[in-house]
Amino acid sequence: MTDFLNDWGLTLVTFVPLVGALVMMAVPAAEERAIKQLALLSSLLAMVIGGLLLIDFDYGDAGALQFVVDARWIEVINSRYILGLDGISLPLLALTLVVVPLCVIYSWDHIPEPGNPKAFFILMLILETGMVGTFVAQDLILFFVFFEVVLLPMFFMIAVWGGENRRYASLKFFLFTLFGSALMLLSFLALFFLSTDPASGESLRTFDMRVLSDVAGAGILGSTQIWIFAGMFIGFGVKVPMFPFHTWLPDAHTEAPTVGSVILAAVLLKLGTYGFVRIAVPMLPDGAETWAPWIGLLAVIGIIYGALGCLAQTDMKRLIAFSSVAHMGFVMLGIATLTDFGINAAIFGMVAHGIITGMLFFVAGSVKERYHTLEIRRLGGLLVQAPRLGWILGLCSMASLGLPGLAGFWGEFPAILSAYSPAEGLPVETFRTYMVIAAVGTVLAAGYLLWLLQRTAMGKPSEEFADSDEIVDVTRTEWLAWTPLLVGIVLFGLLPGLIFDVTDPAVVGLLATGG
Amino acid sequence: MLGSASALLVAFERPPIDWHAVAPELTLLGFGALLTLVDIFWLERGRAVVSALASFGLLASMVPVLTLAWDGTDRSTFWGAYVVDDYSLVMKAVFLLAGYVVVLLSTNYIAEGDYWENEYYQMLLSAVLGMVVMASARDLITIFVALELLSIPAYLMATWRKRDLRSNEAGLKYYLMGVFASAVLLYGMSLLYGATGSTMLADIDAAVSGAGAPLAVVTLGVIFVVVGFGFKVSAFPFHTWAPDTYEGAPTPVTAFLSVASKAAGFVALLSLVFVGFWGRADVYQPLMWALAAASMFGGNLMALRQTNLVRLLAYSGVAQAGYMLAPLAVAGESLATADDALSSVVTYLAIYAAMNLGAFAVVIAVARRTASAEIDAYKGLFRYSPGLAVAMTIFLMALAGIPPLGGWFAKFEIVLALISPGTAWGVALGVIVAINSVIALYYYARIASHMWVEAPPESAEFDTTAPIRTPASVTAALVLTGAATLAFGILPQWVGHFTDVTLIATLVG
Incomplete structure (x- = not known):
């Protein structure tokens, strides 16, 4: 069995999906x-x-890639079918x-x-293959293909299956992400030639x-690394989405069907942050060091901007979408510190945000179904x-605003804390300023959520x-779909070590080779 | 006087001919002749078999191509004017298979309309013969003969709907522009011949790369030759015939022009660049850079405004030509880059053939119901004919270069070749390719959302309740091209293995 696995x-x-x-x-559609x-x-x-x-x-060796497969794929460009699972991929794989x-x-x-459930479920399963593949791929081209399969x-x-404005929203989503990944691919090629x-x-x-990641950009001049990193920065940054590339997200979330929003929030956004952790930072340490203060800056702008955006929303789903921008800002801030502490926090933040915001979109979908509107005023x-x-x-x-004891806390709080002492070589004062701004962001988050x-x-x-008789309480299917997520919110809030213990060795290993 | 004539007579000797090397061409020629005979003796009764005979002829010609590939030795015959190597075999296979798919697409279209049938297939085989010859041609005369052999039947085929004004317009425009391009090309060839004293590409390269070559004459010669083929591959700004011709010509012919004819132009360009004047990178690289960038931007920006799918595919074809010209802008940097560049264009041609023929197959299938190629006629296709809508989505997204569909690998190889020498110009063109794939996605995705999102038009003059029935031959074409598009994208090793070819070895070694 073990061999087979x-x-x-x-x-x-x-x-399998x-x-x-x-x-x-x-199977006929009927x-x-x-x-x-x-x-x-x-899917089960x-x-x-x-x-x-x-x-x-x-788990004792979570820093190492396990279950590695390494087979021929495209020999002409020396790209191989390499899959592997380590502590960084594992929580995200499980989440998906x-x-x-x-x-x-x-x-x-x-x-x-x-x-048309047939087409709907088929698309959902293709999506799953793309997402899972991205998290386990260990070859840049394979990663790129899976990354794009989800589009x-x-x-x-x-x-x-979207709302009124679906054509605009879907096209915007598609164009933004493709633009990002086209530049990302150029960066991958530059890595290929220059490493x-x-x-x-x-x-x-x-x-x-x-x-x-082992050679960590050896042989690539610092000035060149900056450019290569910039390409990845846009590619992954659009997906995260970071301010100012975030504008597709509120539209896509608002128009997407409930399940689409859930998958988008829970998993798709993580493809971008995962790319930063897995590819951009370890492979281009010099580029990362130059860009880190700017990433941090955009991250805190995202936190504040997202929060202010939330306060201005009149639509519940759009509000949750803007809160995603803010939350991904915390994740990016953690990554920008380039410390193992910060990146651990970021990975926790990804999982926590996935569960919590996914759950919020489920609730929003169910509210919409009952009230046929998401206008907060009504x-x-x-x-x-x-x-x-x-x-x-x-x-x-409560979980989303970072209440201690629930999962959201462990994504936000350590990320803020990590900005107090960023990695060597980064401007400490700048990051401490970011820390203060991010802390203000949590207050705003409490504000808009409450x-x-x-x-x-x-x-x-x-x-x-x-007097509407359509407004019923949680139904049986909803309980079935939601219970695991609700359990997750509480469980990871009480026992954050469940995730930190897995990610930590991998993060430390990744940064060690990158140093 | 008499002495010189007899000297000419004595001077003629039959070139040594490698019969195996020309077996594909002879097979094709034989089937072309057979079709003519069937027409002469069976008259109308022949109509029933010509299409089957033509497709059989195309597939039969694949057999010697395969045996030559199996044999594996590079052959050169007619004193080096005609070369059979991996590169030419891959391209011959692409032409023959593309021709086969076009026959599949034509069968019902030509039989159901009031068209000359036997002649159509004769013309088709003749054009494919020209392309197959082009793949092996390594001197100016052979290239020109091959070009005319494929162009003249193509002019005729474009006017095949002879009672339709648009089809006449299509053919006439194509003819006038084509002849003009041929004249420009010939002028360029004469300059090259004048400067170098030879029509053989290898000799030309040796002469133009040397220090003594007259720069102005060579430059003009190269420019005219490239411009001449610029028409054939519909590169911007020599594309003006394409939209009108594509729209007016019978759709299977359009498919043929947009894939096979374009590929033939590229084959000639590749032979010329990589064998004929590879050493003069200073001349052709800037030219190709400008052509490629202009074609990508020009084609894509104009495609954005189209309302007719065939015209849109014409402009997208201009942009696709731009992608394929791009690697030639760095081809002269080094031998390794030249290999990368050549392989990338050949890869692109093979994959492009599959996905573009597939797109036209859907256009033909849908037009059977809607009698229109307007993009609006595709509204709601997913509701009543989901199979065709999914197929069209696959082909369009492949053209856009979305993994895991074939087109991504083609574009990837192009960008790889552009970045590999590490020059600023190459990287800049790579960025232009990236930007253009985003622009192109807009119009491809717009069609996709027409098919998937919109409801079928209510005032439609056609039935939007029952699925469209596609004839068996069109279905076969869809399956073939669809399977190839998917396979090339998921396991690009297949196409990469065959298209990893080299022309430079012959040049240097």
Whole structure:
């Protein structure tokens, strides 16, 4: 069993959803039940395989890549099919594998307009393959392909099942991310040509991420590194999204169907931050050092701007979308410190934000379904009409604003703290200023989330909806889809070591070779 | 007087001919002749078999190509004017298979309309023959003969809907522009011949690379030759015939022009650049840089405004030509770069053939229902004909270069070749390629959202409830091109293995 997992585990967990999607293509669209069952089955199967991998994972050696597969792929450009799992990938892999089946369950009786569950689930499964593949790929070209595989399904998910303004939003999402990844690819190629073996001084001409992080930009001039890093900065920064590349996010989130928003918030945004942690920072340490203060600056601008944006929103979903900009700002601030402490916090922040914001979008979707509107002005009294739903919204808001004891705290607080002592060579005063600004950002976060809660959950139901019989409390499918996430919020809040212990060795290892 | 004539007579000797090397051309020629005979003796009865016979001829010509590839030795015949190596074999295979797909696309189109059928396939085979010859041609005369052999039938095929004014316009425009381009090309060739005293590309290279070559004459010669083929590959600003011709010509012919004819132009350009004047990087590199950048921006920006899908594909074809010209702008930096550049263009041509033919296959299939190529007619296609909508999405996104569909690897190879020498000009062109893929995505994605997002037009004059039925041959073309597009994207090793070719070895070694 262990041998089998070693050789095939990661390949299976990546491609099982895709195989499921292919099988579903053969099922006639009228067989809705069979299609839903197949979708659930393939995503659960991927989750089970992922679970086995997690059990088999050697936690004592979390810094090393495990279950490594290294096979021929495109020989003409010396790109190989390399997969591997270490402490940095593991939490994000687990997050993806849990979120997708929950989305399938939630969609069981929530297929958004205009229907067609077959296409909807097929796209969701293709999306899963792309996301999982990105987190386990250890070859830059393979990473790039998986990174891009998610584009098309998400584009269609927003374009077909989205809200009123879906055409604009989906196209904007598509164009922004493609622009970023085109520049990112140029940077990858530059790395390919310029990286040299420090021992022999020969050109490496490899896309192997393990090798490239080991040589850590040796042989590439600092000034060149700055340019290469800039390309990746835009590529990953658009995906995160960092201020000022964030404008696609509120539109995409607002228009996307509930499940699309959940996947977007929970996993897709993490592809960008993961790229920074896995590729940009370790492979180009000099470039990272030059850019770090600017990343930090954009991160804190994002924190404040996102928070102010939230305060100005009248639409619940748009508000949550802007809060994503703010939260990803904390993650980026952690990364910008270039310390193991900061990057650990960033990875925790990614997982926490994935669970919490994903959950908030689920709640928003369910509110929309009941009230047919997300305009905060018209809502109110959720705690009266649907008390459990209201309490869940309350819990998620508290988690999102970083209440100690819930998961959100461990993403934000250490990230702020890490800015107190950034890595050697970075301007300490600047980062301490960032720290103060970020701390102000948490106050604003408390402000907009509590305000949201006050206006939607508390008070009396508005007259418009007082007698609506559509407003029911949390349904059975919703409980099924949400419970794991709610448990996660509390569990990781109480036992943050569950994640930190896994990520820490990998982060330390990554930075050590990068130093 | 008499003495000189007899000297000429004595001077003629039959060139040694490697019959195996020319077997693909002979097979194709044989089937072309067979089609003519069928037409002469069976008259109308022949209509039933000509399309099958033509496709069989194209596939049969693949057999000697495969045996030559299996044999693996580089062959040179006709005193070096005709060369069979990996590069020419790959391109011959692309031409023959593209021709086969075009026959598949034509079968119903030509049979159901009121068209001359036998002649159509004769013309098609003749044009493909010209392309196959072009892949091996290594001297100016052979290149020109091959060019005319493929162009003249193509002019005729563009006017095949002879009762349609637009088709006449298409053919006439194509003809006039084509003849003009040929004249420019010939003038350039004569300059090159005058400067070097030889029509053989290898000799020309030796002469123009030397210090004694007259710069002005060589420069003019290179520019005219490149401009002449610039028309054929529809590079900006020599693309003006393409949109009108594409729109007016019968759609299968448009598919043929946009893929095979364009590829033939590129093959000639590649042979010329890499064998004929590779040493004169100072002349052709800036020229190619400007052509490539202008074609990418020009094609993509004009494509943004199109409302007709065929015209849009014409402009996107201009941009695609720009991508393929780009590596030639760095080709002269070093031998290694030249190898990268050549392989990248050949890779692009092979993948482009699959995805663009696929896109036209969908256009043909949809036009059977809507009788229109307007983009608005594609609204709601996903609702009533999901299979075709998915196929079209795959082809368009492949053209846009979205992984894991074929086009990404083609673009990747181009950018790889551009960045590999590390020059500022190369990197700048790489950035231009990147920017243009984003611009192009806008119009490709717009079509995709027309198909997926919009509801079918209510006032449509066609049925939007039942799925479109595609004839078996079009379905076969869709399956072939779709499978190739996906396979090239997921396992690019396949195409990379075959297109990793070299022309430089013959030059230096």
